[in-house]
Amino acid sequence: MSSGRVLALARHEYRAAWRSRILLTLVAILAATTFVSVLTAALDYRGQLADYQAYVQAATADGVTRIPPSPLALLSLLRGAMEYVEILGAVIALALGYLTISRERANGTLPLLRSRPVTPGEQAAGSALGALAVLSTLVASTAVVAVLCLGVIGRDWPSSGQGVQLLLAYLAAVVYMGVFYALGVVATARSRVATTGLMVALGVWLLVVLIIPQIGDTLDADNQVPGGLFAALGLDRNGETAVLAHFSGYEHVRNWIEEASVSKHFERFAFAMTDVKDKYRGFTLGQLLTEKRNDIGWLAFYATALGTALWRSFRRVPPTPQGGTA
Amino acid sequence: MIALVARQQLTTLHRQRTAVTVVGLFVAMTALAGVIGWSSTQTISRVYDQAVVLLAQTGTPAPANPIGIKPTLSLLSNMTVYLPLVGALLAVLLGHLVIADDRTSGVGRLLFSRRLSGPAYLAGKAAAVGAVLAVALTASLLVSVLALLIANGNLPTAADLGRLALFYALSLLYLSVFALVGMAAVLLTRKRSLALLSAMGVWLVVTFAVPQFTSGLRPTASLNPVSDPASATTAFFRATAHARPLSLSEQYKAASADLLQTGPAHAVTATLGHAVPLLLGAGLLALLVSLTVRRHDWSRSMAGE
Numbered sequence: 110m111s112s113g114r115v116l117a118l119a120r121h122e123y124r125a126a127w128r129s130r131i132l133l134t135l136v137a138i139l140a141a142t143t144f145v146s147v148l149t150a151a152l153d154y155r156g157q158l159a160d161y162q163a164y165v166q167a168a169t170a171d172g173v174t175r176i177p178p179s180p181l182a183l184l185s186l187l188r189g190a191m192e193y194v195e196i197l198g199a200v201i202a203l204a205l206g207y208l209t210i211s212r213e214r215a216n217g218t219l220p221l222l223r224s225r226p227v228t229p230g231e232q233a234a235g236s237a238l239g240a241l242a243v244l245s246t247l248v249a250s251t252a253v254v255a256v257l258c259l260g261v262i263g264r265d266w267p268s269s270g271q272g273v274q275l276l277l278a279y280l281a282a283v284v285y286m287g288v289f290y291a292l293g294v295v296a297t298a299r300s301r302v303a304t305t306g307l308m309v310a311l312g313v314w315l316l317v318v319l320i321i322p323q324i325g326d327t328l329d330a331d332n333q334v335p336g337g338l339f340a341a342l343g344l345d346r347n348g349e350t351a352v353l354a355h356f357s358g359y360e361h362v363r364n365w366i367e368e369a370s371v372s373k374h375f376e377r378f379a380f381a382m383t384d385v386k387d388k389y390r391g392f393t394l395g396q397l398l399t400e401k402r403n404d405i406g407w408l409a410f411y412a413t414a415l416g417t418a419l420w421r422s423f424r425r426v427p428p429t430p431q432g433g434t435a
Numbered sequence: 436m437i438a439l440v441a442r443q444q445l446t447t448l449h450r451q452r453t454a455v456t457v458v459g460l461f462v463a464m465t466a467l468a469g470v471i472g473w474s475s476t477q478t479i480s481r482v483y484d485q486a487v488v489l490l491a492q493t494g495t496p497a498p499a500n501p502i503g504i505k506p507t508l509s510l511l512s513n514m515t516v517y518l519p520l521v522g523a524l525l526a527v528l529l530g531h532l533v534i535a536d537d538r539t540s541g542v543g544r545l546l547f548s549r550r551l552s553g554p555a556y557l558a559g560k561a562a563a564v565g566a567v568l569a570v571a572l573t574a575s576l577l578v579s580v581l582a583l584l585i586a587n588g589n590l591p592t593a594a595d596l597g598r599l600a601l602f603y604a605l606s607l608l609y610l611s612v613f614a615l616v617g618m619a620a621v622l623l624t625r626k627r628s629l630a631l632l633s634a635m636g637v638w639l640v641v642t643f644a645v646p647q648f649t650s651g652l653r654p655t656a657s658l659n660p661v662s663d664p665a666s667a668t669t670a671f672f673r674a675t676a677h678a679r680p681l682s683l684s685e686q687y688k689a690a691s692a693d694l695l696q697t698g699p700a701h702a703v704t705a706t707l708g709h710a711v712p713l714l715l716g717a718g719l720l721a722l723l724v725s726l727t728v729r730r731h732d733w734s735r736s737m738a739g740e
Contacts, residue, residue: 110483131632142644149651149671189647192654197639204632211463304627308528311635319520321659327471329515330478334660335502337478341501342486352485359478376655 110229118227118235119242126243129208132201136247139197140254146189150265152264154186158265182384183265184275190255191379194248195372199318202286203310205243206293209236211303211407233423236294237287237416244286252279273394278382284412285375289314291415298422318372324369330356342409371411374404436551440559444533445566453532454567455465457525461571464517469582471508472686476586506696507597508584511579512660515691518606518644519684520658526610527634529567530617533560535627543733554726557618561721565607572603572610602694608713609687613638615720623726642684647680657684660697686712 129290163181168176174205197360198404222232231265267275293310300306330351331338341348353360367373378401389397398405448454481500487497537543546556579599583591591599613634618633621627646652651672679685692698692708 117560131636133631134636135632135639138640142647145648146653189653193643196643196654200635200639207628220441262681304631306633307628311524315521315524319658322655323513323516323520324467324471327516328474328478328654330475330482333479334477338501342494342498344486348486348489351489352482355485356478356482391713397712404614425587 119239122239147258150186184383199289201299202289203293206290210297229424233420274382291419321370374407378404441562444563465575465578469511508695512697523613526613527617530614534621
């Protein structure tokens with residue numbers, strides 16, 4: 110495999126992707142929603158932080174020596190941003206995968222490429238590398254916007270430790286979107302009509318990203334009463350644990366349903382890294398990674414499986430359009 | 436002529452098995468909503484029983500069973516999520532297919548070589564899509580009644596049946612908006628894929644982006660029929676809340692919650708008020724599609740991907 114040819118194909122993929130108007134539109138929607146989500150959370154956070162600082166000042170002035178630590182978690186403000194990557198980011202990656210195949214078919218560049226000494230493996234590697242560069246640029250841009258919102262509007266900058274956690278969360282986002290890119294390529298390459306492939310890929314997206322997590326979420330009894338079932342019953346965390354001990358079988362089934370979705374694995378990992386879940390706050394990075402090893406493993410599994418399918422698709426993809434033009 | 440176009444389109448949708456697939460998916464999602472509603476109800480009752488035992492041990496009086504105060508129709512609350520997600524996407528796809536297939540196959544060019552006006556063509560297509568959606572929603576209504584019968588052991592009351600019928604009529608209006616979006620996207624773009632992705636982009640904006648902007652609803656909160664009230668603590672949301680009547684998905688969910696009694700009770704006028712933006716949206720889109728179809732160049736095939 111020639112690295113020069115792979116890089117040339119990757120550069121072509123990168124440049125071609127940014128020329129697509131629909132992709133740019135979807136990216137603009139993602140950027141705008143991420144900005145609104147983090148902006149509003151940061152505005153709220155600024156008020157709460159000011160309240161806490163005022164309390165600390167007053168307590169210190171009164172000679173109080175044991176001041177409780179801030180209950181605020183800066184990175185948790187990125188929850189909405191992570192959810193948008195989970196839903197919109199996956200659609201963007203799908204569209205990118207679809208365009209990778211349909212563009213070459215429509216432009217008739219595949220026969221040209223095949224007339225050169227380019228192997229299907231190099232083509233797959235080049236396209237995947239280019240797509241990962243596009244996705245990394247996209248994720249990095251949203252990360253910069255999000256961190257700037259935290260610092261400038263929330264008036265609190267992430268520490269170096271939080272920076273590493275954030276980096277890992279966004280790295281997982283690139284892997285997650287890469288899985289959907291591969292799905293878009295595979296579904297389109299295997300369809301005689303590219304639009305049919307896009308519809309199949311969107312159907313899988315609907316099932317994996319929205320329906321399966323939604324089923325798991327609504328089977329959670331606590332979510333079925335406004336404000337939470339256990340709160341309505343007047344039970345604290347210990348009471349909830351004691352009651353749920355009688356429902357271990359049910360909870361296992363619910364968990365299996367959720368684990369069938371790659372989105373849920375990304376969500377759980379990203380939420381742990383961004384302190385969205387209370388129970389992970391205060392964990393060291395090593396503890397977090399150990400705790401989330403199952404989700405890391407599943408993400409790696411999906412990435413490997415779809416990556417292999419992508420490579421095989423490039424070996425099978427016909428160089429000329431077949432069975433119609435749309 | 437309108438009836439002829441509608442009949443031809445219905446025959447095509449029937450032959451392609453698109454119509455039966457759409458109806459089947461609606462039936463499946465309604466059955467799923469019923470199963471999830473029943474399962475949640477059973478689990479909440481069992482959790483309540485365990486909680487009563489636990490509270491008795493600590494001498495704390497148990498509050499009322501939340502299931503006892505939940506209205507009958509709330510069993511189907513998941514439909515208020517599935518219809519805007521799956522139903523709306525299927526409506527987009529139907530709207531896309533009925534126009535795009537004519538453009539791709541050249542049937543549109545052939546049709547407009549005859550004495551056929553654009554609005555008549557459009558009305559026929561819209562009638563065909565509306566008929567498929569109406570059949571699918573009627574099937575959903577029947578499955579809903581069956582689910583309520585199985586879960587509650589008796590038929591819904593006449594008032595509940597009326598509420599269900601109104602909910603599905605409202606859903607038809609909501610889905611019609613997205614079918615028109617699918618049609619408009621095909622008429623406004625040159626490539627079929629661009630049309631599909633653009634229509635889907637509109638669906639994403641309406642379903643996730645606008646509620647985030649007007650109510651601070653995170654995307655996953657939009658997936659749960661029971662979501663915490665939107666934050667009104669920040670000045671930003673107090674300002675953007677004025678635009679909430681323009682948020683079609685929120686208006687649909689609010690009206691649905693009223694009809695299925697899954698939220699606090701409101702006056703009938705308030706419920707009807709939620710349907711007004713949907714009516715306006717459908718009307719404006721119908722006007723847009725009608726104007727576009729008049730000027731559309733049918734000699735140009737959807738050659739590109």
